[in-house]
Amino acid sequence: MIALLTPEHWKDYELLDCGDFEKLERFGNVVLIRPEPQAVWSKQLPPSEWQNLADIRFQGRSATSGEWAKKNSKTPDRWHITYRNNDIEIKFRLALTSFKHVGIFPEQAVNWDFISSTIKEFSTPQPKVLNLFAYTGGASLVAKAAGADITHVDSIKQVVSWANENQELSGLKDIRWVVEDALKFVKREIKRGKTYNGIILDPPAYGHGPNGEKWKLEDQILEMMNDVANLLDPEEHFMILNTYSLGFSSVIVENLIKDSIKNPHNLETGELYLQAKTGNKLPLGVFGKIKKVRAVNK
Structure with a gap:
């Protein structure tokens, strides 16, 4: 779809x-x-x-x-802004950076809505969610506010500190902060036998880990997706893959998910965009997401 x-x-x-x-x-x-x-x-x-x-x-x-x-x-x-959706309320500290960013990617609010609603559907108490390439923590905060146990991974210490500040502004606590290369962290979690009910990936086209590790989306995303598949709880889970690369289409994302995850449930792919008040649609990345909710016998 x-x-x-x-x-x-x-x-x-x-x-x-x-x-x-x-x-x-x-x-x-x-x-x-x-x-x-x-x-x-x-x-x-x-x-x-x-x-x-x-x-x-x-x-x-x-x-x-x-x-x-x-x-x-x-x-x-x-300055500060607030994101609200039903009973979820998150506050962000914004700032003028030298890289034209201000601390959030507003089109991701669509994914935040999906994360919070899915967590509330789960029968798993306090589902475990892993947020990779997690930036200033919008998805982590929303998942925490919805009742999940969150592990937040980013390779830049200053960005993780910014996310922690947003946690405090939002009146939340106990997110697990990890400053590490995302691919290395995932491989270590597999060795530890860990599983997660939710995994969120928003990888850059290019990036570097804290120890100089190199990330190039088209070279490493299949390896990452295959590893992520080993971390998903088989009974109840969601996964979001979001990419912002001019060379990636939603069809590529669909093929990646199908290649790495056997029989993905409720697969949905497409484009994220922002609707301008003047009418134009601004495309801001492609996404793929899956969801499997455990049936509860009544």
Whole structure:
């Protein structure tokens, strides 16, 4: 099944417009202009309106780094926003980084909704969930708030510290933080005989582990998926694979899942996108997910 999915109920985030390789976004009360390589079409709003609406604009020195230009010196470098869905409420600390990121990928809210609803369907008490390439912890926090036991793995210590700060802001505790290369961690968990009811993967196209380990998506994702398959609880589980690479399609993700996981239950694949207020859809990665819920005899 191929699907297009975008967040629908997140009031603290809004994509106002996109085009000409940029996006105009509202995070809480702060409006940003950031580069967006996939926005190859024209902007719908005139440049003057972009300028009037934006508080801050990212000015790149290269495709991945640059500086932020503020319209008003009082605009904060750091601020907080909230994600809510039913009884789940998570708070994030956002910040202006030199890599054009602010601390969250808002299109992932679709996956957060899936994670929380699936955990609540499980009959397993406090299901164990593993979040790999976990960044600042959105999926970890949502899973914890839904009642899961979370292990959060990322190779960058500063990012894991940021995730821990988000945990404290959200009034949560006891997430297990691991600073390590994701592939090495998975292999060690297999040797330990560990299993998880949920596994979340959001790997980058390229990356490095804390000890210089190299990650290249197309070279290592099949090995990772085969190892992840050995960690899934056979009776009750979910798995999400999300990729943001211009060379990856949802068909590739579908084939990867079918190749590594025997008879995947409730397989769904497709594109994540953000719906701009002006009408255009901004694609922001492809996903594949499966879900198996244990039948309970009544």
